[in-house]
Amino acid sequence: MDHPRELALDVLIKVDKKVDKKEELSHIAVGNVLEKYQLAPKRDRAFFTRLVEGTLEREITIDYVIDQFSKTKVRKCKPLIRALLRMGVYQILYMDQVPDSAACNESVKLAKKRGFSRLSGFVNGVLRNISRKKEEIIWPNRAKNEIFYLSVKYSIPEWILRFFAKTYKMDVVEKMASSFIQNKETTLCCLKSRAKKEEIRKELEDEQVVVRDGQLMEKALKISNYDSLYRLKPFRDGKCTVQDESSMLAASLSDVKKDQIVLDLCSAPGGKAIYIADELCGSGKVIARDLTEYKTDLMEDNLERIKLTNMEVQISDARILDKQMIEKADVVIADLPCSGLGIMGRKNDIKYHVTEESLKELASLQREILKCAVQYVKPGGILLYSTCTINPQENEKNYQWIIENFDYSPVDLTKELPKNLTIDTAKDGYIQLLPGIHPCDGFFVGKLRRKSR
Missing domain, CATH: 3.30.70.1170 (Sun protein; domain 3)
Incomplete structure (x- = not known):
């Protein structure tokens, strides 16, 4: 890894949605590079990772700054120049260990190396201007437009902040927004x-x-x-x-017992299934399913490393009813595909890719899967519904929909939560964990028991 900046540039172009709507997800692109250069010095790997992830994390803020100093708006720049400018500004504003001169010079070198010599002066001019005047940047006026101010400060699309503000007070919205850009252990x-x-x-x-x-x-x-x-x-x-503590908590609320059969419908990468199989201490059986071979391969790799004998991985479309599993499971884990608004701090792509329309589509998909999931639970058994989002349409409304349409009743979670976690809705069978408010990712968990005949 002799040129971590150049590798970072390649990844930033790959994940630029404006370049290709089928762009690679950043965590996959970064992972592929780190795997290829796994023997490279720790310092270079860390620099590459921070440069890519930090630039993506702060993209809205960075674009706001570039547009103040560039006659050509960043969205209209050529993809390579756009990536170079963003990467350079991130180093200038957020990487104290990198001299501003190095951020500028290396960006110019890369522009020339990649065949953009005639635009290298433009790159140099914009970056050096920002470097000289970074203390003079005019930030949005909070009093005039609080949503725009928070969007630029925390690099979150305005529509997502407005969406959060429909449910939560602005001080909670800001705490969540702030948490997404904090360093994560x-x-x-x-x-x-x-x-x-x-x-x-x-x-x-x-x-x-x-x-x-x-x-x-x-x-x-x-x-x-x-x-x-x-x-x-x-x-x-x-x-x-x-595994994040929110996901561990969801798995622990299943409260599995020795020899039970557990079905995890949308399991990849398999954290909850592994947690439960571990709790069963070799007894029972955990069936971990997901839609694609790519996802089940991830789980198989984990299983090979962990060597749990009571867990089995299967490819399966959760939307299609498996008649052989009807009323066969003591516990069904339905941690379903969701918008991921609770984990934006770990996956930078989410905030740029999710749309209001996709929220509605996901809620519909979840119900399609739940229609099958409810049939797999034995009478008296448990259905655990969870998501890694903070969207009521995908969470509370779906949870209530199950109660209204199927033979399930809520399970009081009050005594099942960790001692230092108190959430009022636990008595109603569900909890909503919020990033920045609780010490974990944003996560919804609802627990229901199928009524005995």
């Missing part, structure tokens, strides 16, 4: 069937990883100051897996 779920938590902690600390306990779940460890997960021995040995 990696959360690990320690698998008790493989090793004790303290053993995993010691192995991580022996590798100079910074480790602290999670804030909600006993099995959670937060880690930072590491290069690659696959360079960490406890991860390679299958003693832990990556």
Whole structure:
């Protein structure tokens, strides 16, 4: 990885929606590069990753700044020039360890190297102007337009902020928006069937990883100051897996019992299925399904590393009723495809790709899957409905729709939540976790019991 800036430039062009509507998702594009250069120095890999992810995370803010200093609006620039400018501005505004001169010079070099010598002066002029006048940037007036102010400050599309404001007060909206651009530690779920938590902690600390306990779940460890997960021995040995505490909490609320059959309908990458299989300690069976071979391969890879014997991976379309599974499962996990508005801090693409129209389409898709899901639960069994979004249409309204249309009743969650988590709606069988308010991703969990005949 001799030229991390050039690799970052390639990824930023690949994920630019304006270039190709079928663009690659950023976390996949970044992952592919890191896998190719897995033996490169940690410093170069970290620089590449931060440059790509940071530039995408702050794209709206960066474009606002560029448009103040460029006669050609950033959206009208050629894709390579647009990516170079964004990447350069990110280094100038947010990477203190990079001298402004280096950010400008390297961007100019890349423009020339890629055949844009005649535009290298434009790149140089815009970046040096921003560098000289960054203290003079005119930011939006909050009093005149609060939504626009928050959009530029936290780099979130205005329509998403307006959408949040329909449900939550503006101080809550700002806390959520702020949380999306904060540095995120990696959360690990320690698998008790493989090793004790303290053993995993010691192995991580022996590798100079910074480790602290999670804030909600006993099995959670937060880690930072590491290069690659696959360079960490406890991860390679299958003693832990990556999983946010919100997802762990959802899985724990299933409250599985020994020898039970669990069906996870839209499982990839398999965090909840693995958590539950681990809780079953080798008994019972967890069937983890997803739509495509790509997704099931991800789960198979995880399963091979973790070596849980009571979990099986299957390809299946959750919209199509599997008659052989009707009333066969003690617990059904329906963590369904959703808008992902609760995890925008981890996946930068979401805020730029999701649309108001897609929210309605997803809510409809979820109900299509739920019509099948409700049939797989044994009488007296549990249906756990969850999403990683904070959209009432996909969450509370779908939860209520199940109660109104099928033979299910809410399960009081009050005593099942962690001691330091209190949510009023738990008594009604569901909770909405909010990023910036709760110490985890945004997540909805609703628990229902199928009525016995």
